[in-house]
Amino acid sequence: MPTSPSEYAADQPQADQVWDVAVVGAGPAGVAAAGGAVRREGRVVVLDAEQRPGGQYWRQGPDGVGRHHHDRRVWQDEMSLLRDYVETGLVDHRQSHRVWRVEPPRDGAPGVVHAVRSLPGGPDVAVTVRARSIVLASGAHDRVLPFPGWDLPGVVTAGAAQALLKEHGVVVGSRVVVSGTGPFLLPVATGLAAEGARVVALCEASDGRGWLGRPRALLGMPSKLLEGAGFAAALARHRVRPRLRTAVVAAHGTERVESVDVARLASDWSVVPGSVRRVECDALAVGWGFLPRLDLAVAAGCATTPGPGGVPVLVVDDTFATSVPGIWAAGEMTGVGGALLAVEEGQAAGMHAAAAATGEGRLVTAPASKRLRRLRAFAAAMHAAHPVRDGWQTWLTDDTLVCRCEEVPVAALTGAVDDLGATDARTAKLLSRCGMGWCQGRMCGEAVSRIVSARTGCDAASSAARLCTDLAGTANRPVAAPVTLGLLAAEPPSP
Ligand SMILES: Cc1cc2nc3c(=O)[nH]c(=O)nc-3n(C[C@H](O)[C@H](O)[C@H](O)COP(=O)(O)OP(=O)(O)OC[C@H]3O[C@@H](n4cnc5c(N)ncnc54)[C@H](O)[C@@H]3O)c2cc1C
Structure with a gap:
């Protein structure tokens, strides 16, 4: 906890400072939003909970973005722009700042972003930032489904396996099973194999045929096809054969996972009788896709709508403005679609947020660029090809x-x-x-x-409607991240 006023002074932006744009999140969408805002003459503060920028996709270790990252050039370009902006004082970039609440701009008063700065070994410090416009880019987290044995040590989400590998170079096990649905399983399996793990099974619950009905979405993104071909080659090199329409349906072990049951799935994902096979392993990575992280937005009053798979996403217009005046959103919060889509959305959201803050008013919106449309079509095809049954x-x-x-x-x-x-x-x-x-x-x-x-x-329709309402309800919490009562009491007063 901070103990003296001088400690606050070192960590607080000047108490009366009002930024044009505050960006929450320094993943692909947030960093791009900061760039977009600066290009519209905005002065920007970026807050992110992690020690290093990059978000989930470009998660960095202490030595920067590692070799398991794709589209590194895009990230390096975005980061080099951000560094220039920081050096010239256009952007105040703050990592290790966990935002726990966002208050939208109201009645001419700026919006307020409440955060806790946590540095290893140091006391937590309350930080308050004021801004005329706020861009939320808080990304997504792993989508989790329970199954017998999922609570055993050694069973992790695919995202966790990837995060450990990218940030710390840690491989979750030596004999690993990867299971779930979606293209994200491929970088997880190939990344683990490249670092010496034996991927003893790669189980994809869908049958892959969903992609065949959407050739235009695939052909519109040749870079994704190339990426897919690269994964296929890497899997072949490491002798990993993906098994379609299969999944891990149970994990076994005493102290930790020792084996899993791999089953063939019927079209509704029930187990085909007689198809269960025991596979020995010491780790299991399971991934069913991602869920947008909406708590800050929902608590600020932003409306949601059912997105792919019925999970809630934020309602945004063609300028990426949410239903709450003064708040924009970009990236996975508007629908899970990958890092390149997040960058496109972030740039646009940042520009519009800055234009509103600097008095330029509402920018004329061009129709969505060809690239944006292609990225969206690819994302839609991905969701359609990998539904959760x-x-x-x-x-x-x-x-x-x-x-x-x-x-x-x-x-x-x-x-x-x-x-x-x-x-x-x-x-x-x-x-x-x-x-x-x-x-x-x-x-x-x-x-x-x-x-x-x-x-x-x-029935299916009402359970889908319920899912959106239930998850948006779960996300609606006034305090989105842990904060002590001491820090709440110590927040600097409003100017
Ligand atoms: C665990 C995981 C792993 C993934 N790995 C891959 C991958 O390897 N390949 C791939 O193609 N896609 C991956 N994805 C999908 C991926 O999220 C993206 O496509 C891309 O990173 C989205 O960018 P974004 O900026 O919208 O969100 P993110 O990259 O998730 O960035 C959001 C940022 O917001 C910050 N944040 C969130 N809440 C707060 C808060 N309260 N206060 C302060 N900061 C906050 C986070 O620290 C994070 O840095 C992964 C997703 C997850 C959840």
């Missing part, structure tokens, strides 16, 4: 944990519906404690919503 629920047993934080098994959740009369996810949560723990439903929220919908007999 409801049959994963047939993999669960009564004692499978749904909520790991509060250790709530499936039987307690279904009991809340069958025995206690819950008819919606919120009531089931109150009766079972699912989602009330440390992660606040970020991990189990989707599973709880889907299981309750299935148990209460919802």
Whole structure:
């Protein structure tokens, strides 16, 4: 905790300083937004929770962006621009700043971004930033589905396996199984194999045919095709054969994962009888895609809408303005679509946010560029080719944990519906404690919503509508990141 006024003075932007644009997040979208804002004469502050910029895609180790990164040139260009802007004082770039609340600009008063600066070994410090426009670019997190044994040590999300590798050079195991759906499994499997892990199985739950119906989306992005060919070559080099329509449906072990059950899936993802095979391993990386990280935006009042797969994304217009005046959003928050799409959106959002702040008013919006349209078409094709089917629920047993934080098994959740009369996810949560723990439903929220919908007999359309409402509800928390009462009390007063 800060102890003296001078400590605040060193860390606070001047208390009365009002920036044109505050950007939350220094991933592909946030860094591009800062660049876009500067190009429109905006003075910008960027806050990001991690020690180094890059976000998920360009996650850096202490030595910078490593060899498992693609599109490095784009990142290097964006970062070199950012460094120039920082040197010339146009951008104040702050890493290790965890934003816990955003207040939109209102009645002519600037918006306020509340953060905690946490440096290793140092005291946490409350930081408050004021800005006429705010760009939210807080990205996404792993989409998680429960299955028997998923709480064993050695079972990680695909994103975690990738983050450990990119940031720390740590390989999660020596015999690794990679399972889930979506193209993200490919860099995870090839990255692990390149660092010496034996990828003993690579299981893709979809059948891949979804891509065949969308040749234009594929042909419109030759760089993605090349990237895919590179992954295919790397998998062949490491003797990893992807198995389509298969998934890990259970993990086994005592102290940690020792083996997994790999099953062939029917079209609804239920297990094809007689197809389960035991595979020995010491780590399992599972990835079902990503969920936009919406808590700051939802708490600030930004409207959401069902995105691909029914999960909520932010409503934005063609300038990337959200439904709340003074707040723009870019990147995965508007729909998961990859780093290059995040960069395009970030640049546009930053420009529009700066134009509004510097009095240029609303910029004339050009129709979405050809590149933006192609990137969006590719993202739409990716989601259509890798849907999550409801049959994963047939993999669960009564004692499978749904909520790991509060250790709530499936039987307690279904009991809340069958025995206690819950008819919606919120009531089931109150009766079972699912989602009330440390992660606040970020991990189990989707599973709880889907299981309750299935148990209460919802049809596909209403369970999809419920999923969006439930997840947006879960994201709606006044404090998005942990902050101590001491820091709250120590926040500098408004000027
Ligand atoms: C775990 C994970 C791994 C991924 N790895 C890959 C990959 O290898 N290849 C690939 O093609 N795509 C990957 N993706 C998809 C990827 O997120 C993108 O396509 C791209 O990084 C999106 O850019 P973004 O700027 O929208 O979000 P992100 O890259 O997620 O950046 C968001 C930034 O916001 C910051 N932030 C979030 N909340 C706060 C807060 N409250 N306060 C301050 N800062 C905050 C984060 O620290 C982060 O730096 C990954 C996604 C995840 C979740």
